[in-house]
Amino acid sequence: MIDLHCHVDLFPKPREVIDGAIVKGVFVVSVTTTPSAWPGTSGLAQCVPEIETALGLHPQLALERISELGIFDLHLPKVTWVGEVGLDGSPELRPFWSTQVKVFEHILRSCSSAGGRILSIHSRRAALPVLDCLKNHPDAGVPVLHWFSGTTRDLELALGCGCWFSVGSPMLTSKKGRELVARIPRSRILTETDAPFTEINGRPSYPWDVVLAEHLLGEIWGVSDEEVRALVAENLWKLQGSLRTGS
Ligand code: MN
Numbered sequence: 001m002i003d004l005h006c007h008v009d010l011f012p013k014p015r016e017v018i019d020g021a022i023v024k025g026v027f028v029v030s031v032t033t034t035p036s037a038w039p040g041t042s043g044l045a046q047c048v049p050e051i052e053t054a055l056g057l058h059p060q061l062a063l064e065r066i067s068e069l070g071i072f073d074l075h076l077p078k079v080t081w082v083g084e085v086g087l088d089g090s091p092e093l094r095p096f097w098s099t100q101v102k103v104f105e106h107i108l109r110s111c112s113s114a115g116g117r118i119l120s121i122h123s124r125r126a127a128l129p130v131l132d133c134l135k136n137h138p139d140a141g142v143p144v145l146h147w148f149s150g151t152t153r154d155l156e157l158a159l160g161c162g163c164w165f166s167v168g169s170p171m172l173t174s175k176k177g178r179e180l181v182a183r184i185p186r187s188r189i190l191t192e193t194d195a196p197f198t199e200i201n202g203r204p205s206y207p208w209d210v211v212l213a214e215h216l217l218g219e220i221w222g223v224s225d226e227e228v229r230a231l232v233a234e235n236l237w238k239l240q241g242s243l244r245t246g247s
Contacts, residue, residue, distance in 0.1 A: 001026040001214070002232050003207040004166040005083065005120050005146045005192035007033070008051070009041040017195075017206060018045055024208040026050070027236065031083040031120050033058035035071035038079075054081035059088040059122055062103040063096040069106050076114050080243070082107065083120025084146070087130050101133070108137035116141035118243050120166065127154035131161050142243050147171055147194060148180060155180055159188070164239060166192035169200065169209070172216035182220055190239070191217070191232050 001024070008030040011017045021028050031054045032041050038055045045051035055075050057065055076082075085107050087100050111117045121143055123130040127150030134143055144164040148155065148171070158165075165184050168191065171177035181189070191213040196204035200212060214228045221228065 001208060001210050001229065002191050002236050003028045003193050003195070003210045004144065004190040004236075005029060005031055005168075006195045006207050007031060007084075007197065008044065008207075009037055011196050011204075014041075014044050018048065018051060021207045022048060022050060026207045026210065028052070028207045029054055029081055029083070029120060031081075032056045033061055033084060034065050035068040035075060036065075038071075038075050042078075052081045053079070054083040054120055055079045056082065056084040056120075057103055057107065058084050059086050059100045059104065059126075060093060062100040066099055066103055069103065072107065073110050076110055076117075080118060080240075081120065082111060082117040082141070083144075084122050085119060086122035087126035087133070088122060089125030089129070101129070104130075104133050105136070108133055108140040111141050112137050112139040116243055118142050118144065118239060120144050120146050122146060124149060127151070127158065131157055131163075134161055134163075142239060144190065144239070146192060149177070150180075152180065152183060155183055159184070164188045164190065164235075166190045167213060167217070168192045168194055168198060169205075169212045169216060170194075170198055172213055172220070178220060181217070186221060186231060187235060187238070189217070189232065190235055191228075 008014050028051045042053035146166045191210045193205045198205045214225050218225050218228045
């Protein structure tokens with residue numbers, strides 16, 4: 001199982017989440033929302049190859065944490081994965097839009113200088129601006145759009161930009177989300193939970209709840225849950241390889 005976007009450090013007991021993921025055999029990309037959270041979060045999963053701790057600065061915190069860009073650059077050489085980063089065009093975050101762009105551009109520039117990273121990207125109400133930034137920094141690495149909610153036209157453009165997509169059960173249960181997923185080539189899809197911010201049966205989700213996303217993908221694709229799991233695992237392998245080869 002693969003959970004490509006989970007906020008392990010935002011659970012009340014992160015250690016238990018990591019232990020559970022190991023026992024259940026889930027590969028987790030443990031994303032962070034501030035650069036200063038990275039050392040502690042990555043320390044939770046030291047010597048655990050199945051848990052990758054991504055270095056992030058969430059667009060929602062861009063104004064508050066722009067001063068941490070130096071910390072971001074300091075830790076960047078130690079990571080393969082970057083996230084959660086991106087832009088958010090929601091009305092309440094519009095007042096500091098220019099700061100969001102400044103932060104995201106800085107991150108992409110740093111990733112380019114560092115030789116590229118795999119990026120877990122937030123693009124709510126900001127699909128086109130995110131793609132513009134990515135176009136400005138073609139060497140930043142491999143973009144993975146998490147919980148994509150743009151239009152089908154935005155999706156076509158994102159695919160043209162070489163984006164990958166991580167999809168979870170909320171996206172896979174909404175009509176619009178399912179329509180988008182059906183248009184994404186199977187070779188560009190990975191699974192995620194965005195836990196603990198998503199719920200399953202009224203309780204916060206855990207990385208292993210990604211089984212639900214696997215099942216829903218299987219319904220869309222008309223294949224078994226096992227086939228979905230195998231395909232997504234193959235995709236992860238290719239995603240990691242594409243960073244190494246630059247293809
Ligand atoms: Mn998230």
